[in-house]
Amino acid sequence: MSPHPVAAAGKVLEEAILKRRPPTVLDVAKRASVSVGTVSNVLSGRVKVSDAKRGLVLRAISDLSYTQNKLAQGLRQKRSPLIGLCVPFTSVSYFAALVDAFEEVASDRGFEIMQVLTRQEPEKELQRVKSMLRYHVGGIMMLPSVAPQRSFDLIAESGTPLVIIDRPTADPRFDQVTFDNYAAMHEAVSRLIALGHRHILFVVRQRLLSVTVDRVRGLEAAIRDSGKQVAVNILECRYDEAAFISRLESELKSGQRRPTAIVVSNSLLTTWTFRALRLFGIRCPDDVSLLSIDEPDWSDLVDPTLSTIRPPTRAIAFTAWDLLMRRMRNEAQQVDRVELRAEVIFRDSIAPPPRRKPARSEASPQRTMARS
């Protein structure tokens, strides 16, 4: 004694509305008089459905304004279309730009971003990676910390696809997208040497970081290739502005070994360095030249305008996305390691070193706000 079709449809409607719960595939299936399997096939598009049935299903979906429950979907498929994005901070413009680019492509492709921040600490990183895995994210993009091994192992064990970005890693298990720090540094330092600089200070956050190692290699190669005698000092520092400034001061006032050019590893340190130079009354580029890796967005607003190595931010994001998708679809043949090129931008902060002693003379050339 099954009810009349129309009455049945009415009853379904009632059911979802009366119980004040969102409609499910079952509701849709009933209303369209098909099975749940068919509804699912229409939704996923993985199995062919006749036009007639598809029409019915789509109609029912719009009638009930059905929306897929992504949690249930993820549970069943053991992977959700959430993509874990793991960066140190968002308040550094390079990272923020990466996040922005990832969100753009993810939302275009029907994925969502679960964002976790590692604060550059391996412990925190591990904790955040565990969080992502608990959500069974479909894939992970990660800008790894100095000691990512445990995180990597956990990810590998879970079988979640991972693409490493920005920081080259020796780990042979994962795809990675980086840019050529060696070449960029070589180009930049060669220019400094050609201008006459013989004392270079390289300010880094972590000497052990793979990017730092590459950059130092590029720097040393540039010196070798130039055939000149160039002294290099490396200043390593934690994130503490006061401590950094005092260490920088002692470097800059150390008599004979005083650098005439400073290369800074990231935009936050560049901000501090810039501030410090003003504080010490050291003029740039008259007394010391300055180059920043990770282009801050105020590079062309300060005086002097800042020379930078500009990472191919959006290209990194888009390339990494493609690799991740390939891996999520199991199409990856082998581990991919893409190395993009960074652009070296020479602006006013680089000039020849001062002729004699780089003392702080007050007779600097007049400088007005208008760019020359």
Next chain:
Amino acid sequence: MSPHPVAAAGKVLEEAILKRRPPTVLDVAKRASVSVGTVSNVLSGRVKVSDAKRGLVLRAISDLSYTQNKLAQGLRQKRSPLIGLCVPFTSVSYFAALVDAFEEVASDRGFEIMQVLTRQEPEKELQRVKSMLRYHVGGIMMLPSVAPQRSFDLIAESGTPLVIIDRPTADPRFDQVTFDNYAAMHEAVSRLIALGHRHILFVVRQRLLSVTVDRVRGLEAAIRDSGKQVAVNILECRYDEAAFISRLESELKSGQRRPTAIVVSNSLLTTWTFRALRLFGIRCPDDVSLLSIDEPDWSDLVDPTLSTIRPPTRAIAFTAWDLLMRRMRNEAQQVDRVELRAEVIFRDSIAPPPRRKPARSEASPQRTMARS
């Protein structure tokens, strides 16, 4: 004929390992010889469990290195501990700082952030809100666009708690955390007037945005309260740097009505304005004073250092978080509307207007890189 306990435990271990699937509550329950309900109670802490059983369960959890499946949890509870965070961009430092603060508190409290970007477009916003709802996020933080009504309706209908941040809204359904644009603007403009400015240009992105309206009110009130005759021009502009610069140029070169002070609504527009002033050879603060709302992080690095209205970014994030949690726990008595205070920071970019005609004379006082 049930197997010997020890054999049973061994068999459970086998099961999870042999099938190469992550252990479930059932595995834990078997190994601890308790029911799944008890395991769940230990995990959630919502129901009291005897110390003996709790110990067994914890032991089993660590033995199997069990991890909760958050998707299944979310499905069952109809809400996941994902928090939707909805901002226009991340590549604007104010927004990035908000995201950073939210991630910090979320991860401390065991929640995760699902980040979606609206690009300031109501259509995109609606689409992104739908995405969040499909994941049954436990709550939403949102910096709304100009026309958020449809998004709001959807969220309200879904019953998801929402806290509006930064932009005051008339909607009586949702908590909100904003800062006092009226007061900040009043304070800043009063200072400009006191310095002698009588022609002010206010650069905004959207006249209709609630924050803009408040700011204009503050500006007008400051004028009224001063008792002076002050001319105000409002320049509205889309995000297109070239178009903006040409419109700004015509404002700045419009003879009699030429402004002696410019107030700019956000850090991106400030960047452009700053660039434009240099391009036109207009000196700041000699020819024109400049004030930025939304403090860019380079405010104290440029010459002149920039006067700003600094939003209480972290306070906004933490307050909003508390409101959201209260609502998620159903503790909210009524709709909360918190208005924090912004700090007005006067730096070198604000000075008295030029005595006579604000023409571009080259006789500006000498300015070196060192801050005076």
Next chain:
DNA sequence: AGCGCATATTGAATGGTTTCAATACATCCT
């Protein structure tokens, strides 16, 4: 009409957790 093949459709089972009505157990009192 009848057979075979290919394609479309079905729906019970599955994924892992939490919920909650029912049960077991302990405690206290008379």
Next chain:
DNA sequence: AGGATGTATTGAAACCATTCAATATGCGCT
């Protein structure tokens, strides 16, 4: 001892979409 009260524990049902083996349908051919 018997009964009443309260707490701890149990385990089947529910949450919702997808999967896949089984079935139904359509089509072409003789």
